[in-house]
Amino acid sequence: MTDAVRLTGRSGSHFTRVARIVAHELGLPVxxxxxxxxxxxxxEDYAGHPGLKLPTLHVGDVQVFGTDNICRKLADLAGRADDPRVVLSHQVTSDLVRNAQELVWQAMATQVQLVIGVRVGKLPAEHPFFAKATHGMVGSLTWLDDNLDRVCAALPAPRDVSVFEVTLYCLIEHVAFRPTVPLDRFPSLRDFTSRFATRASAQRTVFCADPNPTPKEPR
Ligand SMILES: N[C@@H](CCC(=O)N[C@@H](CS)C(=O)NCC(=O)O)C(=O)O
Incomplete structure (x- = not known):
């Protein structure tokens, strides 16, 4: 591989962290x-993402939008697309795991709405739009907490890790980092994240605010 692999994103973004953890698990520097x-x-502030979203993966002139697509591309680049140790979302055949993955992606998107809309944009949390989003997110987290053991048992094995586990970890950690809903009633999810947090890939990608760019010196 000759082209450097770049990821446009943020250290505090849960979607970006999914891509960074998967890259780390695949042994691919990004x-x-x-x-x-x-x-x-x-x-241009989003390195060309027309939807003004992040992350975007750049390999030479090629851009890849969407975190799930990025995980697949990373596996291709690492020559690991058919390696069962890192389980990609499309390699899952269980309906239970597919449902769980959908709820995680949806909750990740809702977390973005709540953080951008309520925390950053200061819009009222009690507005019916945000109230319903919060309700749905709590419903998804409750389902995931109730079904987590069965879902993990239905994942392909043996494996090192799966995109499902990486996304769930990044979601729960992000809710702890930028609180939107209380996590105390989800004991299985909290145990799961404590176990996942021992992985080197998790420890190398801890959420934080990126420093502001240094202003250019006047010439
Ligand atoms: N479907 C996209 C969603 C990415 C996403 O929502 N990223 C957040 C950051 S974690 C973002 O771009 N937020 C800025 C915004 O929504 O304005 C993906 O899978 O990458």
């Missing part, structure tokens, strides 16, 4: 390029 202003509507 350079993080930070998006500094989430309120920007300039496509």
């Amino acid at each position: 350079e993080l390029h930070v998006v500094h202003d989430l309120m920007s509507v300039q496509v």
Whole structure:
């Protein structure tokens, strides 16, 4: 492989962290390029993502949008697309695991709405739009907490890790990092994240705020 692999994202973004953890698990070095202003509507501030979202993977001139696509591309680049040790979402055949994965992606998207809308945008949390989003997120977390043992048992084995586990870990950790719903009533999810947190890939990608760019010196 000759082209450097770059990821446009943020150290505090749960979608970005999924890609970084999967890259680490695959043994693929990835350079993080930070998006500094989430309120920007300039496509160039998102390294060309037309939907103004992050992360985006860059390999040479190729751009890959969408975290699930990025995980697949990383596995291709690492020559591990058919390696069962890192289980990609499309390699799952169990309906139970597929449902669990859908609820995690949906809850990750809701977390973005609540953080951007309520925490950053200061819109009222009690507005019916956010109230329903919160209700749905709590419903998904409750389902995941109730079914987690069965879901993990239905994942392909043996494996090192799966995209399902990485996304669930990043979701729960992000809710702890940027609180939107209480996590105390989800004991199985909390136990799961404590176990996952011992992995080197989790420890190398801890959520944090990226430092602001240094202003350019006047010439
Ligand atoms: N479907 C996208 C969603 C990515 C996403 O929502 N990322 C968040 C950051 S964690 C984002 O771009 N937030 C900025 C915004 O929504 O304005 C993916 O899978 O990558």
